[in-house]
Amino acid sequence: MDISTLSEKINHTLSTLRYGENPSELYEPIRYIMALGGKRIRPLLVLLAAKMYNEDVEKTLLPAAGLEVFHNFTLMHDDIMDKAPLRRGKQTVHEKWNANTAILSGDVMLVRAYQLMMQVAPDKLPKVLELFSQTAAEVCEGQQLDMNFEQRGEVSIQEYIQMITLKTAVLLGFSLELGAILQGAPDSDAEHLKAFGDNVGIAFQLRDDLLDVYGDKDKFGKQVGGDILSDKKTFLMLTALEQANETQLQTILGWRDRTGAETAEEKVKAITQVYDELHIRQQTEQQIDLYFRSALQHLDAVQVPDERKATLRGLALQLMERDS
Amino acid sequence: MDISTLSEKINHTLSTLRYGENPSELYEPIRYIMALGGKRIRPLLVLLAAKMYNEDVEKTLLPAAGLEVFHNFTLMHDDIMDKAPLRRGKQTVHEKWNANTAILSGDVMLVRAYQLMMQVAPDKLPKVLELFSQTAAEVCEGQQLDMNFEQRGEVSIQEYIQMITLKTAVLLGFSLELGAILQGAPDSDAEHLKAFGDNVGIAFQLRDDLLDVYGDKDKFGKQVGGDILSDKKTFLMLTALEQANETQLQTILGWRDRTGAETAEEKVKAITQVYDELHIRQQTEQQIDLYFRSALQHLDAVQVPDERKATLRGLALQLMERDS
Known part of the structure; x- marks a missing residue:
């Protein structure tokens, strides 16, 4: 099973997700940002790690999709904070709708991410959710440090490395860890x-x-x-x-x-x-x-x-x- | 065990919670809003329902505290959206700091709420988290409807009742349900x-x-x-x-x-x-x-x-x- 087959599986899974219908102002922005595409690198890492232990990766698909939903939640909220007009060449959610909608749709995305992350065997649930929560908090810490550094005069190399570790790297690391855990590595x-x-x-x-x-x-x-x-x-x-x-x-x-x-x-x-x-x-x-x-x-x-x-x-x- | 004894237990539990330290800009607003007080009605409902089945309510304290953290997360984000200057007579978080801080601190509060909600017996975990997630999404739906209604000309009585049900009532209902579930009702x-x-x-x-x-x-x-x-x-x-x-x-x-x-x-x-x-x-x-x-x-x-x-x-x- 090569990368393009795994990517197809991921895209198919993402296309089956239902976030909600009413009120449409809450759920339409979620469908919008999820449809902007991207490399889906985080779910791909989940599947690649999972495949090292078991060719059958079906049971990792929903939590893997949850990581992509979580990642897009962070993008939706970061774009408000960074006042970014564009995301992947299209209007950001807070531009196309408004900041309030982007805040609230993002909030419900985080809830949906948890719901997808919960789709694992019961004996794996406590560990998966604890590691996911820890990672999620770290990503928020990274974003806060990034904003702090913009305001600060001096930033050390070490602080910078810590910031990118939290903001970007730990979620990639957790993606692989998740794939391994789900297959009983x-x-x-x-x-x-x-x-x-x-x-x-x-x-x-x-x-x-x-x-x-x-x-x-x-x-x-x-x-x-x-x-x-x-x-x-x-x-x-x-x-x-x-x-x-x-x-x-x-x-x-x-x-x-x-x-x-x-x-x-x-x-x-x-x-x-x-x-x-x-x-x-x-x-x-x-x-x-x-x-x-x-x-x-x-x-x-x-x-x-x-x-x-x-x-x-x-x-x-x-x-x-x-x-x- | 009367209400004031239960309230003391809740306040003690809330006082032991540790949200995080670094960066302080992320965690200080959480301590601030949690210290503003309030009736702590949601955790109290958890304990009152729990006590109907078992005098020993210790195991419900952390998830009950999680509901209070969740409730305060919604207040922090709602206050941004409503441009509210005051909350319980004090400056709101987005006024005291800024909107970005209120967005991001709120996000990490939702994560911490989940972490507290996870402190239940493993056999209860899937059900508790699914009901909590469903309720959390409903609360977001209620807030979105409330914002929609401000912009709309006509709102029916039925729509209004649905809005207050989602925005306020379901979390009170879930508080009691949670207490019952945790005691095996x-x-x-x-x-x-x-x-x-x-x-x-x-x-x-x-x-x-x-x-x-x-x-x-x-x-x-x-x-x-x-x-x-x-x-x-x-x-x-x-x-x-x-x-x-x-x-x-x-x-x-x-x-x-x-x-x-x-x-x-x-x-x-x-x-x-x-x-x-x-x-x-x-x-x-x-x-x-x-x-x-x-x-x-x-x-x-x-x-x-x-x-x-x-x-x-x-x-x-x-x-x-x-x-x-």
Whole structure:
């Protein structure tokens, strides 16, 4: 069973979900955001981990779908907080309807996510729900830290890593852990898969920071330098701030808060030059490599034959756009 | 064990809850809203129902506390949507901090509510969580209907009753049902207690509508006529709209949207006069009586000796401020 077969199963499951009908103002936004698509990476990770222990993954489909509903709940609420106009090229829920609708539809999505997560064997229920709840709270903590950091002057690299771990990585880790738990994998396997997912998640987020500056414009699909233009405290920026000499620091601080379109190109060029001088690209790649290696070590420690890990390993490599 | 002893137990349990520490911006608002107090009526209902079956109510304390956390989560989010400046005489969370914080702290409160609700015997877990989730979604539906009705011209009495049932009553009903389920009560008893709570909840809300116009100012503690001044579609107003003759309708519609302080007294007087002409007070009292009688019939149907129902019956009478 390859990834595209698993993806079909996930999409079919998602298409069968019924969130509710009345009042339509509450439930229509849920159908809307769930129909915007996306890679459905979290349910896919559930199924890939599950498949390592049992080819039959049917019983993991509903909780896997619950993770996707949960993820989209976080997007709906984050978009309000970030005042984001667009999500996957379409109007965000709070733009298409209003903030109140996005708050309340999001709330009921979290309830629906729990209801899907509850569709597991009774003996697994306490553990699954406790780990899910813990992860859900961590994701909220990550979002709060992210908002805090926007307001704060200084943020350390360590704090930044903690923030992306909570906001993004732990849910990927839990997805794999969930798949393992549902198939009765040994605890140590479930924990190594969780650690694999956490580390891949951190590496993936750092790579996202890197590509914003050094990515191939056509491939990346976003404006190069968007993070620089919006003064975002990325791994690159925080590393540069830690290592900059007086002149470089003046350059960075001199450009801060200057978000005008007419000087955009010049700003990206100036900051990128500081990054180049400090070898920020290489340092970031080194960090990514560290997290990715750590991830693979955890995957190695999982006690199943290597051939059963091949798809998951392949997906991770593909996410990192690496050949080996 | 009387009500004050049970209340002490509840308050003690609530005081032992730990929501989280970091980031403080996420968890401080939870401690703040939980410290604002309130009657803790929902956990009290859990314990009163539980006590009908077993004097030992210890195992119901954490899920009962979960209902109070859930209730305060809905208050935190509702206050954002209603742009309410005050809650129990203090600044609302979105006023003291900001709307983003109130959204995200509320989200994590819903997660914490689930975690407390999970503290039940494993064999009860699936049923408790499914009923809780269903109730939680219904409460969201009620809030959405309430917001819809503010925007809509016509609302029927039936729609209004459905709205207050979902927004307020079902959580009171579930509180009693939960207490019964946790003590292993027969299904039919749990269902009758749920119906008792639902009906008391509706009666209580209608009474709230009534007191806003006909209440004793000193006793009620709110400005008399507040609902009239804000053009709120209460049971009284909707009944009046259905039964008004041409002149009375002109009076009501003529005052609509006129919210100035200088004409406030005149407005309350004019609308109250229409109510008086249509005997709205008596009609509302009749409705309250119907729901309250229905509640008591369900309590009668519960298969425990009458003396075990006395405290619950007494509380309901007290809530309705009636002697019998």
